[in-house]
Amino acid sequence: MDFIDIVIALIKIVVMFAVVLVTVAELVYTERKISAWIQNRIGPNRVGWRGLLQPYADVIKLVLKEDIVPTAANRFIHTLAPIISIGVAFSTLAVIPIAGETISMFGREIQMVIADVNVGVLYVLALTSMGVYGLTLSGWSSNNKYSLLGGLRSSAQMISYELSMGLSVIGVIMITGSLQLTEIVSHQSGWMWNMVLQPVGFITFVVAAFAETNRTPFDLPEAEPELVGGYHTEYSSFKFALFFLAEYANMITASAIIVTLYFGGWQVPYLELLALPTGVVVVLQILAFIVKVAFMLFVFQWVRWTVPRFRYDQLMDLGWKVMLPIALANVIVTGIVILLIQ
Amino acid sequence: MEVRTQDKYTLTFWEKLYIPEILKGMKLTLEQMLKKKDTREYPEEKWVPPPSYRGAPVLVLERNGVERCVACGLCSRVCPALAIEVQAAETEHEKERYPELFEINMLRCIFCGFCEEVCPEEAIVMSPTYEMVFTRYEDAIFGKDKLLMSAEELAPRLEFLRSHR
Ligand code: SF4
Numbered sequence A: 001m002d003f004i005d006i007v008i009a010l011i012k013i014v015v016m017f018a019v020v021l022v023t024v025a026e027l028v029y030t031e032r033k034i035s036a037w038i039q040n041r042i043g044p045n046r047v048g049w050r051g052l053l054q055p056y057a058d059v060i061k062l063v064l065k066e067d068i069v070p071t072a073a074n075r076f077i078h079t080l081a082p083i084i085s086i087g088v089a090f091s092t093l094a095v096i097p098i099a100g101e102t103i104s105m106f107g108r109e110i111q112m113v114i115a116d117v118n119v120g121v122l123y124v125l126a127l128t129s130m131g132v133y134g135l136t137l138s139g140w141s142s143n144n145k146y147s148l149l150g151g152l153r154s155s156a157q158m159i160s161y162e163l164s165m166g167l168s169v170i171g172v173i174m175i176t177g178s179l180q181l182t183e184i185v186s187h188q189s190g191w192m193w194n195m196v197l198q199p200v201g202f203i204t205f206v207v208a209a210f211a212e213t214n215r216t217p218f219d220l221p222e223a224e225p226e227l228v229g230g231y232h233t234e235y236s237s238f239k240f241a242l243f244f245l246a247e248y249a250n251m252i253t254a255s256a257i258i259v260t261l262y263f264g265g266w267q268v269p270y271l272e273l274l275a276l277p278t279g280v281v282v283v284l285q286i287l288a289f290i291v292k293v294a295f296m297l298f299v300f301q302w303v304r305w306t307v308p309r310f311r312y313d314q315l316m317d318l319g320w321k322v323m324l325p326i327a328l329a330n331v332i333v334t335g336i337v338i339l340l341i342q
Numbered sequence B: 001m002e003v004r005t006q007d008k009y010t011l012t013f014w015e016k017l018y019i020p021e022i023l024k025g026m027k028l029t030l031e032q033m034l035k036k037k038d039t040r041e042y043p044e045e046k047w048v049p050p051p052s053y054r055g056a057p058v059l060v061l062e063r064n065g066v067e068r069c070v071a072c073g074l075c076s077r078v079c080p081a082l083a084i085e086v087q088a089a090e091t092e093h094e095k096e097r098y099p100e101l102f103e104i105n106m107l108r109c110i111f112c113g114f115c116e117e118v119c120p121e122e123a124i125v126m127s128p129t130y131e132m133v134f135t136r137y138e139d140a141i142f143g144k145d146k147l148l149m150s151a152e153e154l155a156p157r158l159e160f161l162r163s164h165r
C-alpha cells in the first residue's frame, strides 16, 4: 500500500459519496413522484425540469431552519446520534463491488470496489447492526418519551430482524463458500443468481432488509399517529436532514446488498460470450449494477406506498415466530442439498 | 340490551403467508400508477365553477351603467358576518335611492349567500370569483369600483337563481 493506492482509494470514496448524495436527493424526488402516481396525482413538477430540482429546494429550506436542541437533552449524544446514523449508512457501501473486471491505469489494476474485504458479509452485518445505535441514542438523548419509545422500538425491531437476516445470508455463504462479496458475485454467473438458488432465503432477506431500513410496513420507530415523529421528534434543521439522508442512504445500501447477494451484483448474463473489450465490459457491468439497484429502490418505494404499517405485536410475531424458523429451515435444507450434490 | 357479536375473521393459509397478499396489493398500486392523473395544475388550468357556486358577492350592473341596488340595507342587516356597509343617497328621480357607498369586507364575508337571498332587487349575487388574494387588510374591503359586475357576466348565476326560486 503506497501513496498512489491511497489516492486511488480516496478518489473512489469521493466518487461514491457524490453518487450516493445525488441519488439520495433524487430518491426523495422519486419517492414523492411514486407516492403521487399511486394516489393518482402528478407530484412535484415545478422546480427544475419536471421537478427534478425539488429535493435541492427542500434541502435548502431544511438547512436554513433553526437548529433546536431541547434543554433537557444530552447535547453531546444528541449531536452524535445523527452522525452515527449517516456514517454507518455510508460506510457499508465501501465493500460493494460495482463491476467485476479491473481497469489498468497508472500501471496497476484498479478494482471496482473501495475495499475488497475478505469478510465482506460480516462487515455488512456488523455495520447494519451499528445503525441501531444512531436511532436508539437519538431517542434516548432527546429526553422525550415519544422519542425514547421510537428508539426502543427500533432497537427491538432491528435486533429481531438482524437474526433472520444473518441466517438468510448463511444460505448464500454456504453455496459460495466465501465471505468475500466479490467472490459471491463472481459465483453468480449467467442466470445462476442466488435469487434462483435461494428463493426462500431471498424472501426472508428482503423482508429483513425492509425491517432494517425502517421502511413501511416496518416503519414503527417513526409511526406518526402513535409517536409524534418517533426517534427524530426533537431534531430539526441539519441534524434532521442527516437522519433523513441516512434513511435514504440506508435504502441504497440495502438495495445494493440485496443486488450483490441475490441479483448477481454486476453480472450481465452471458456477456462473456460476446468477447467485448474490457472497457466496454466494465461500463456494461456498472450499468447492470445501477439498473438492478434502481429496480430494488423502486420496489422499496412501491411497497412503501402499498402496504400499511404492522402492529407492534404482529411485527414481533413475524420476526420471531415466522421469519426465524423459515430462515433456520432454509439453512438446514441448503446444507442437506449441498451434501447430497457433493 | 342486545349484544351483537362479530365472528373473528380467520385468515386462510395463503393470506397468512402475507407475501402473496402484498404482491396483490402491489399489482393494484401499479395499475393506479399507470392511470390518468386527477391533478388540475391550478394557475395554468383554472377551474370554472358551476352556476350554483357561491363565490365573492358582487353588485349587478345593468346594461345602462346603473347598479340595480336601491340601497335598502337589507343585505347589510342580514349579513351574519357584518361584512356589508351601505350608505344610501337620493337620485334625481323621486323616491329613488342609490348606494353612495357600498363596501364588502371580503375577509369578514363567509360566502353564505344570505345577502343574495334577501335582496328584493336581485342586485347582489354570488359571482363565480374565487381568487381573492390580499397583502394588506385595507385591500380586502371592496368598494363599488371592485364590486360592480355586468349582468351579462353574471347571467348563469341569475338564470340559476330564477330557476331555483
Ligand atoms: S355572503 Fe353572507 S357573509 Fe358574505 S356579504 Fe353576503 S350575507 Fe354577508
Ligand code: SF4
Pocket (backbone or CB within 6 Å): B068, B069, B070, B071, B072, B073, B074, B075, B076, B086, B115, B118, B119, B120, B121, B122, B123, B124
Ligand atoms: S339588499 Fe339588495 S337592494 Fe338592498 S342594499 Fe342590499 S344589494 Fe342593495
